Amino acid sequence: MSKSYDVAVIGGGAIGTAVAFHLTRLGAGRVALFERQQIANGTTAQSSGLLRAHYSVPANMALAKASLEMFEGFGEMIGDEEASAGFIRCGYIIVAPEGESSQAVRGAIAHQAGIGIEARLIDRAEALELHPWLNLDDIDAIGYEPGAGFADPYLTASWFARAAKRAGADIRQGVSVEGLLMDGNRVTGLKTSEGDVQAGAVVAAMNVWSHDLTRWTGVTLPMSITRHDVLAFEVDEPYTPRFPILKDLASPSLLYTRSTSGSQILVGTGDEGVETDSTETVDADIPLDWIVEQGEALAHRMPKFEEARFVTSWSGLYDTTPDWNPVLGPLPGIEGLNVAFGLSGHGFKLSPMIGRLLAQAALGLPTDQPLEPYRFSRFAEGQPLRGTYGAGAVS
Ligand SMILES: Cc1cc2nc3c(=O)[nH]c(=O)nc-3n(C[C@H](O)[C@H](O)[C@H](O)COP(=O)(O)OP(=O)(O)OC[C@H]3O[C@@H](n4cnc5c(N)ncnc54)[C@H](O)[C@@H]3O)c2cc1C
The missing domain is CATH 3.50.50.60 (FAD/NAD(P)-binding domain)
Structure with a gap:
């Protein structure tokens, strides 16, 4: 039976x-x-x-808020004090140049604050206190969500x-x-x-x-399947989780960064990725030009990475709807x-x-x-x- x-x-x-x-x-x-x-x-x-509640779609914001609360109280939710999601609450900074994306950041932050998410616009001085490696010359709006971070x-x-x-x-x-x-x-x-x-x-x-x-x-x-590549770079000075996550809406491929492996920087992109029919990523061939472009965009935002060493990369798949x-x-x-x-x-x-x-x-x-x-x-x-x-x- x-x-x-x-x-x-x-x-x-x-x-x-x-x-x-x-x-x-x-x-x-x-x-x-x-x-x-x-x-x-x-x-x-x-x-x-990455964990954040920064969205502009209100339903996503509500979902992300509730999820973030569960990540924060993970052990309690699981009912085992040893249970951990490996959550590092390093905060999230989103930067945008003048124009539509700057307006979108301002609107999203206002909406977040309105539903009880700790999020606010900050000025350059505060952003540089939180993340002293940033170059903010071309940035108009800076949003900050202290409760965001990353987990395992x-x-x-x-x-x-x-x-x-x-x-x-x-x-x-x-x-x-x-x-x-x-x-x-x-x-x-x-x-x-x-x-x-x-x-x-x-x-x-x-x-x-x-x-x-x-x-x-x-x-x-x-649903389509798209491939997305993630890179890691390092410089002599360690890039640790004391640095908040950064989302850079001024960069061509909408970079995001966070600390990884204790001292390196993880760099991912918010572009459309590469459409594929395959559910395999093992043989993904990441073009060198693309790696160089992301390295340049990173060095623009954080000039300390001008002499960065490329450490590693991996590819992953998104299941993407229209x-x-x-x-x-x-x-x-x-x-x-x-x-x-x-x-x-x-x-x-x-x-x-x-x-x-x-x-x-x-x-x-x-x-x-x-x-x-x-x-x-x-x-x-x-x-x-x-x-x-x-x-x-x-x-
Ligand atoms: C490069 C990259 C970076 C990302 N970064 C982030 C991020 O920073 N923050 C974030 O929130 N999200 C991020 N995501 C997205 C996030 O990781 C995924 O959306 C999420 O992990 C998906 O979980 P899932 O359970 O849907 O899928 P999966 O983890 O893919 O699980 C699906 C499972 O179904 C199993 N399965 C499929 N078919 C069958 C079958 N017929 N029988 C039995 N088992 C089956 C598979 O083996 C697989 O284990 C990222 C994704 C990628 C690729």
Whole structure:
């Protein structure tokens, strides 16, 4: 006889593990998570780990605020004082040149402050006190969010999975989901590499592998896969977490930076990335010219990096929707299935609250925040979720 669960989760990344954790806290009954590799081995392993509530889309801001609070109280939420997400609260500075992006920063900061997020505009003198390496000559607006920072995606997802397991969830690593069991248009379980399982409800958190849902349901997803490269540089003086995260809207590829490995600077970009059909990043070929361009933009903002040494790079994949915001909730015409895809570069910082909302949705409970802004149908309705930054990495 096949196994039977109240709720089955597909995918053991930041999102799937958070869903499984919250399911156990909401009294879901028999919960299972199926991960074909290991916990946090997918795009979660490629993440830069930035946490901030700076968004211009109000729904994202609310999600990020609630998630940041869960990162801050991580041990308490997990119910184990040893539990840690590795959160370093170094703050977040966003700088913009005169023009539209400066207006967007001012508007987003005002909105953040209005919903109780500690965020404010600061002047150059205060910015230089916080981050003495900055050149701010071409900058018009500077936003500051002291409660932001970065955390460890592997630790976070591992603790979510461990806590779910301790609460009785079946965490099945090395097990692939190969299809859905359907009764008409209702999902009733999963076909897995270890046989069929019955499930009262299913949550799919498969990120760039979500196109498999199209094979299983016939519903085409508004999602592309884009490759994004991350670089690390160093100079003799250590770049430590005493420096806040920096988002540079004046740079051509919208750089973000943070401290990494204790003394180096991690540099990522907020550009469109490179579109790909592949869910593999292993052979990513990062053009040298591109690395040099990012190095130059970094040295412009922080002249101490003029003589920087390039240390390392890696590539990761975004699951990107046309408005760069996620789809959360049901697929049209399919019952018993909730999905999360299109997290692009936001999925880690939003994972604690997305996990809670999807767990609530799977159980038919009212959700703490409406999922309606993230509905699948918004693209067909011509109502993409866009804030004042437009479609892109800030959102
Ligand atoms: C370079 C880079 C930098 C980033 N930086 C940040 C950042 O600074 N801040 C931030 O908030 N976000 C960032 N992100 C985004 C964030 O990391 C992701 O959105 C988030 O980790 C996604 O989590 P997930 O659970 O959706 O996906 P994943 O971690 O990819 O998990 C999906 C899992 O599903 C499993 N799976 C798929 N199909 C099946 C199947 N059929 N059967 C069983 N298992 C299956 C996969 O093996 C995988 O483990 C970044 C992403 C990248 C690539």
